[in-house]
Amino acid sequence: MATGSIRRSRFGALPWIGPAVVLILVMVVWPAIEMIRTSLHEIDQTGIAKGWNGISNFRTLIQNPDLPQTLIRTLIWVTVIVVFTVLISLPVAQILHGKFPGRKVVRYAIIVPWAASVVMTATIWRWMLDGFYGIFNRILQDLGILKEPIDWLGNPNLAFIFLMVVAIFVSVPFTTYVILAGLTTVPDDILEAGAIDGANGWKRYKEIIFPLLRPALLVSAVINLINVFNSFPIIWAMTGGGPGYSTDTTTTLAYKISFRDQDIGQSAAMATINFIIILIFISFFLKVSKWRETSE
Amino acid sequence: MKIKYSMRRVALGASLVLAASGVAGLVPVAHAATVDLQMVAADYPGDGKTQQAQWDALSKAFTAANPGITMTVNVVSWDVIDDKVKTLIATGKTPDIVNKGDYSAPAAAGLLYKASEMVSASTLADIVPTFLNNSKYNGTAYAVPDLASARALFYNKDILKKAGVTKLPTTWDELLVALKQIKAKVPGVYGYAVPMGPEEAQAEFSIWAGGNGGRLYDYTAKKWTVNSKANVEAMTYLNKLNNLKLIEPNPAKCDRTACAQTLFASGKAAFINGSVFLPAWLKANGGANLNLGTGSFVHNTGQEAVTLGVQDYFTAYKANGHQAEIQKFMDFLYQPANYADFLKAAGGFIPATKSAGAVAAKDPALAPFIALLPHAIFYPGDIATWPAVKGALQTSVGLAVTGSPAKVMADLQKKALAAK
Numbered sequence: 108m109a110t111g112s113i114r115r116s117r118f119g120a121l122p123w124i125g126p127a128v129v130l131i132l133v134m135v136v137w138p139a140i141e142m143i144r145t146s147l148h149e150i151d152q153t154g155i156a157k158g159w160n161g162i163s164n165f166r167t168l169i170q171n172p173d174l175p176q177t178l179i180r181t182l183i184w185v186t187v188i189v190v191f192t193v194l195i196s197l198p199v200a201q202i203l204h205g206k207f208p209g210r211k212v213v214r215y216a217i218i219v220p221w222a223a224s225v226v227m228t229a230t231i232w233r234w235m236l237d238g239f240y241g242i243f244n245r246i247l248q249d250l251g252i253l254k255e256p257i258d259w260l261g262n263p264n265l266a267f268i269f270l271m272v273v274a275i276f277v278s279v280p281f282t283t284y285v286i287l288a289g290l291t292t293v294p295d296d297i298l299e300a301g302a303i304d305g306a307n308g309w310k311r312y313k314e315i316i317f318p319l320l321r322p323a324l325l326v327s328a329v330i331n332l333i334n335v336f337n338s339f340p341i342i343w344a345m346t347g348g349g350p351g352y353s354t355d356t357t358t359t360l361a362y363k364i365s366f367r368d369q370d371i372g373q374s375a376a377m378a379t380i381n382f383i384i385i386l387i388f389i390s391f392f393l394k395v396s397k398w399r400e401t402s403e
Numbered sequence: 404m405k406i407k408y409s410m411r412r413v414a415l416g417a418s419l420v421l422a423a424s425g426v427a428g429l430v431p432v433a434h435a436a437t438v439d440l441q442m443v444a445a446d447y448p449g450d451g452k453t454q455q456a457q458w459d460a461l462s463k464a465f466t467a468a469n470p471g472i473t474m475t476v477n478v479v480s481w482d483v484i485d486d487k488v489k490t491l492i493a494t495g496k497t498p499d500i501v502n503k504g505d506y507s508a509p510a511a512a513g514l515l516y517k518a519s520e521m522v523s524a525s526t527l528a529d530i531v532p533t534f535l536n537n538s539k540y541n542g543t544a545y546a547v548p549d550l551a552s553a554r555a556l557f558y559n560k561d562i563l564k565k566a567g568v569t570k571l572p573t574t575w576d577e578l579l580v581a582l583k584q585i586k587a588k589v590p591g592v593y594g595y596a597v598p599m600g601p602e603e604a605q606a607e608f609s610i611w612a613g614g615n616g617g618r619l620y621d622y623t624a625k626k627w628t629v630n631s632k633a634n635v636e637a638m639t640y641l642n643k644l645n646n647l648k649l650i651e652p653n654p655a656k657c658d659r660t661a662c663a664q665t666l667f668a669s670g671k672a673a674f675i676n677g678s679v680f681l682p683a684w685l686k687a688n689g690g691a692n693l694n695l696g697t698g699s700f701v702h703n704t705g706q707e708a709v710t711l712g713v714q715d716y717f718t719a720y721k722a723n724g725h726q727a728e729i730q731k732f733m734d735f736l737y738q739p740a741n742y743a744d745f746l747k748a749a750g751g752f753i754p755a756t757k758s759a760g761a762v763a764a765k766d767p768a769l770a771p772f773i774a775l776l777p778h779a780i781f782y783p784g785d786i787a788t789w790p791a792v793k794g795a796l797q798t799s800v801g802l803a804v805t806g807s808p809a810k811v812m813a814d815l816q817k818k819a820l821a822a823k
Contacts, residue, residue: 151823152508152790154493167821172814238652239666261653347601350655351799366486367794368818369508371493 139382146375154371164372168380171373173352173360180267181336181356185388187271188335189328192278196327199279200286201312221280229344232273236260236345263353266346270354274341278334282327289323290316325396329389336385357381438728442476443491444502445484445715447550447749448680454478457748465735472728482602485790497722499729502549504784506538506718510545511787516719518544520726522733529737529756534714537781547733548755550746551714553772553779554610556701557677559670560694565589566673571698573708575614575640578674578701582649585673596672597641598663599654599801605782605793606711607659608800610676612637613709613780614702619792620783627792627819630812636703638800638808645804655801668693676700678713679772680751697771712779714755791822 149160168174203214220228235242238258247253260266293316301315339358342348348355348363355363357377365374446454455478462474477498479487484503491498497514509515518538519527527535527547534548558571566585572578582594598607609619617633620626628634644650651672657663664681666672668690675681677697685693699708719729735741739758746754753773754760763769783789795818803811 150493151512152788153512153514154489155512155514172817239662239671258653258656261656346656349601349798349801350653350805351802363794363798366489367798369489369791369794369822371489 142375142378142382146372146379148372148375150371150375152369160372164376165380167370167373168364168376171364173355177352177355177357177360180354181358181384184267184271184274184356185332185336188274188278189331191271191275192282192331192335193324193328195275196279196282196286200283200290203283203287204290217280217283219280220277225277225338226340226344228277229273229341232269233260233345236269260346261350263350267354270342270345273345274335274338277341278331282331285323285327285330286320289320292323293319321396325393328396329392332388332392333385336381336388357384437471437473438725439473439475440500440725440728440732441496441498441723442474442500442502443484443488443498444476444478445481445504446478447752448684449748449750454748457744461736461741461744464741465732468735469731472731474732492720492722497720499720499723499725500732501718501720502715503718504713504715505790505793506546506716507540507785507787508790509718509720510540514720514722515545516721516726516729518547521547521717521719521729522737523730526734526737529758531755531757531760533776534755537714537784538716539785540787546716546718548714549717550749550752550755551712551776552679552752553775554606554676554678554700554711554713555772555775556674556698557667557681558674558696558698559667559672560696562589562592562670562673563696571696572701573699575701575703579644579649582644582673583647586647586649589673591671593651593666593672594649595644595651595674596657596663596666597644597650597654597676597804598657598659599641599804600656600658600662601797601801602658602660603797604800605796606713607676608634608638608796609780609782610700610709610711611641613711614700614706615640616703616706618780618783620786622783627788627816629792629796629819630809630816635803635808635812638803638812640703641804642808650804654804655799657801664688679753679769682768683751707778710775710779712776712781714781714784788819788822792819795819795822 145156146164147159147161149157149163151157199217203210203217234240236259238244238256238261241256241259243259244253244256248256257265259269297315297319298311301311306314336356337358338356339362342354342356342359343362346354348359352360352363358381361374361377361381364377365371442458444454444458455476458474458476458478462476466473481504485505488498488501488503492509492514506515518535530548534551535544538544538546538548556571562585563569563571563581566581566588568581568584570577572581578595585592585594598604612618612634615633615637617628617631617637619629619634621628621631641650641654645654651657651662651666663672663675664677664684665688667675667677668685668688670690670693682695685691685695700710702708717733719726719733736745737756742754742756742759743762746752746759751768753769753776754763760773764773782793786792792815795815799811800815
């Protein structure tokens with residue numbers, strides 16, 4: 108009987124969490140193990156494994172001349188997009204939280220960039236910014252702001268800025284809604300109590316609402332961090348990481364190593380490093396944001 | 404407690420059923436004595452329609468003539484076919500027949516049947532020798548050419564007339580003068596559309612380098628020569644054209660179809676290096692009224708004019724052991740009537756068989772290109788590392804036109820030498 112109760116306490120939940128565990132094992136853990144295994148194998152151009160070769164793929168990767176630039180660019184990519192997404196989403200959520208006529212319509216409208224396929228969004232932006240036929244140049248020329256058309260995605264720096272703009276554009280809706288959900292959990296009685304103590308306007312936001320939004324902010328920031336880091340379609344559809352390698356992040360670089368340079372082993376090594384980078388990003392982020400203290 | 408245990412059993416049972424159905428979906432149901440040949444084919448432009456219909460019709464006719472063998476042909480676009488085939492092989496679903504632009508890597512890996520195993524002796528004897536020669540790895544043919552194309556210089560006669568260019572330039576120096584004249588007299592038009600974007604940068608590079616005697620691979624020394632003096636010189640020349648704004652802006656991101664051919668079709672570029680199928684493409688894409696001229700590629704003084712020949716291949720994989728069935732299908736495909744259907748669906752290419760070549764030589768659109776072929780340079784497609792070098796060229800050779808030619812080509816050479 109005693110052993111039975113111990114077993115029950117430990118495994119009693121299994122039927123309920125079992126399917127989820129199986130799903131995680133099959134969809135997450137197994138591919139991750141395969142990826143790491145591939146990174147330690149020699150794979151020939153046609154895709155056939157030729158046996159273990161230790162860390163030689165990682166050595167090749169470290170010597171890849173395009174890697175240092177790409178790592179720096181990835182860091183900029185993630186930081187800028189996550190920071191700006193949160194900075195834009197905070198006031199937008201605040202506006203959507205207020206009561207005004209047509210609020211429902213505005214709330215729906217903000218979902219659109221999120222609901223639309225990212226590849227579609229990126230493709231449309233690519234053609235809006237096209238140097239020969241883009242609507243951007245048309246408008247700016249008609250307004251007399253530009254004399255000559257600019258190929259917005261032809262210059263590496265400009266292209267990278269626009270890639271980030273699009274990434275922020277598609278990240279804002281989700282973040283806004285998470286913050287909005289956070290706003291609705293701020294209890295009215297606390298706000299009333301604050302009002303009695305003289306906390307109004309900016310002070311009320313800074314001292315009461317913002318601290319209470321922290322859990323929502325953390326969740327949205329972490330999810331954005333992962334999404335943005337792994338983001339492939341925006342870069343691929345708009346610039347293909349080019350010209351050359353000048354707008355690649357480590358995610359698109361991994362793809363290029365595999366399918367242009369035909370080096371699957373090195374590509375798996377890049378993917379493994381990506382996996383480690385994202386783990387470091389997240390643990391660093393949770394540490395500086397004192398995740399535990401907030402959740403306790 | 405009993406209830407709990409039985410619930411656990413139900414849950415366990417349910418997940419087993421789920422797992423079992425998943426497994427069942429993966430295991431193909433075996434048909435007695437029926438072989439299903441799997442084929443993956445790249446989609447030639449044709450008349451704007453996909454080739455799937457042509458392949459399906461051919462498969463049906465083949466099965467009718469050969470009961471017991473069915474065909475599954477999967478037509479995919481050019482930009483994904485290499486990834487698709489590689490993924491199929493890596494995941495153990497190797498197709499029987501592949502139709503695409505290279506063969507050397509799987510030939511080197513020992514995955515392919517020889518050409519003499521793919522088709523019967525009589526079919527093999529009908530293949531144009533030059534093309535079969537370009538299908539060899541270490542002296543043995545491991546692929547059967549499906550068709551070929553040659554490139555030529557295309558120009559917009561109206562633009563040249565407006566600019567007062569009366570003689571078609573043949574050398575780099577003459578071209579430079581002509582382009583400057585066009586820039587001065589025909590505003591809003593780019594002299595030359597140079598597509599150095601990823602789509603087909605390796606072709607554009609080979610044409611310009613070829614006009615300076617430059618090659619990618621030295622067959623005597625058995626070594627990649629990506630940054631040979633001649634190659635760097637050719638890129639330096641294009642770099643100069645770029646700095647003088649005589650070509651379209653940002654050539655490194657200008658893809659062949661969406662950028663260069665489109666500019667040319669809309670009358671915004673005077674010259675373009677085009678393929679044999681360009682006139683048909685222009686007709687279907689807004690360039691039907693162009694006053695089109697063709698000529699030889701320009702070359703550096705003291706060098707010869709060359710053309711680039713590009714051929715594609717059928718390859719057959721040994722993985723499923725279907726050699727007899729594959730040969731039956733390939734012979735069926737190369738029967739003159741069927742092969743003519745294939746060529747027609749592909750649209751305006753040069754045939755790879757002598758019998759179809761004799762017919763095509765009477766076609767005024769194809770004849771000049773067929774005449775060019777004996778002097779054509781081809782990609783070093785028989786070198787095992789060509790796919791990797793091609794990929795590296797597609798990614799960054801365009802930067803040689805906008806950046807430092809010597810450095811970009813040296814980096815590419817390093818990559819080529821490291822490819823394995």
